[in-house]
Amino acid sequence: MDFEFDATTEDYRKRLLAFMEEHVYPVEAGYHAEGDGWEPPAVLKELQSKAKDAGLWNLFLPGEHGAGLTNLQYAPLAEITGRSPSIAPAALNCAAPDTGNMEVLAEFGTPEQQERWLTPLLAGEIRSAFAMTEPQVASSDATNIGTRIERDGDDYVINGRKFYITGAMNPHCKIFIVMGKTDPDAARHVQQSQILVPRDTPGLTVKRGMTVFGYADGDHGGHAELVFENVRVPAANLIGVEGGGFAISQARLGPGRIHHCMRLIGMAERALELMCVRALARTPFGKPLAEQGVIQDWIAESRVRIEQARLLVLKAAWLMDTVGNKGAHTEIQSIKIMVPATVEWILDKAIQTHGAAGVSQDTPLAALWAGARTLRLADGPDEVHKRSLARRELNRYRSRS
Structure with a gap:
């Protein structure tokens, strides 16, 4: 194991350290002073534009969709952003839950799903959320999930309740990746599937925002409790195959x-x-x-x-x-x-x-x-x-x- 920074990592580190000193630390004090904690501060868009200009964008994502860095190359860069976790990750389009959702769409999404949702996520034009945790079950065991995703002709119909869904309170969150059960009678680890649900789909209700130790946790776009009542989406919105969730x-x-x-x-x-x-x-x-x-x-x-x-x-x-x-x-x-x-x-x-x-x-x-x-x-x-x-x-x- 050789953990010495290579030339690529060192170049990114120098640029990122300069970006933090020049743009991130100076705005920390007033960053959350605007709005109610769910709406991203206006300065975030300015920071994102500057990050793009500096070539500090989508650093987390390997391959053609991102910067092409390995995990070992990305590690010291993520460490630097962790010094200001409310601002820096989002400024570089490297913030959860979008990072994980982009990885899912890049690896498992169809070309149509990637064009509609991955492309604007990569550009920082929209935000997203991953809806897995539920209030009525022990969600530490993901096989407990009770939300149902049932096939009905050319559609799937979703019913259930989720909570602490990171990013859902952000008004720019336009798409949810929802995990639920398509076949409760199947083997334990193939009962679940994942499906894309646009925010404006009828029957999807953002019931309330949820705080973390009293904080809005706005750097993650805010957490929410969601209710799905006969939410109907096209079967083409399924990610991967049934049972692959x-x-x-x-x-x-x-x-x-x-x-x-x-x-x-x-x-x-x-x-x-x-x-x-x-x-x-x-x-x-x-x-x-x-x-x-x-x-x-x-x-x-x-x-x-x-x-x-x-x-x-x-x-x-x-x-x-x-x-x-x-x-x-x-x-x-x-x-x-x-x-x-x-x-x-x-x-x-x-x-x-x-x-x-x-x-x-x-x-x-x-x-x-x-x-x-x-x-x-x-x-x-x-x-x-x-x-x-x-x-x-x-x-x-x-x-x-």
Whole structure:
């Protein structure tokens, strides 16, 4: 494994670091001051235009549709955007849930589906959402999904309820990828299918916006509860084949999980930076915070944990590039377990170092903490990944007993 930046990565890093300094950090303070939290600030369009001009667009997507970067090349770039996760990913058209939806359409969509939905998503002209999680079932087990997708002639009819659907509150969200059951009697992992539902389809109701620890979470376009009542769409809107929904979701979530972890490393670096600056600037009880042993312990421990997390994320990215997502399954689950919890710990210490200011709107720390804590649930809770990882480890030894 060689994690030294190649020439392509280094070129993108230099341009992205300059973009962050010149365009992103200066607008952070007022970014969410406009509107009700669901409407993207007007400055986002300006940032997107500047990102396109700088050649910093669709960096996440390999192949002909994106920048053509490998996961290992993209990792340090995603880390940089994680330093300002409310702004930078969206400015570069590298924000969830659009990233995963574009990957699904690029890999599984028909030419017609790609022309109608992938093309405008790649251009940043529209936003999208992925509707899987449901309030009435344990959605940590995706096979529990109760939403029905039933064939009726040349159409499918959808009935069900979804919640915490990321991106749905954004008024620019024009298309939903909906996961539901087409055959409840089939084998467990082939009961589900995925289908495209335009936002203006009759019977689809955006019932309410849902906050995250009180935040609108507007960088993701806002989360929503959705109701599907006899929603009818053409059969041509099915993605892939009937029964292929679970497999598609797993293909989608693999890159999504590592992208989240890449950005989390940047969040941790930002937190450590703020912690150090604060520790040097404050003098309680006659000496700077930076000279207090407990603060030094937090700073040293934070640096060690960041380096450990980064190396494991880079290993996962390298494996995805060399042996595929399936071959990197153990590492992807490992980073999904470890990185959010690690970054949550670092953010907690940075908040503690700032005192009351750490939980206020005057620093990014409170919002970053809410994001890191949420990622211990999003894309699968810690416990589910630990269960799966433990099973895989145990299977290595079953034949010996």
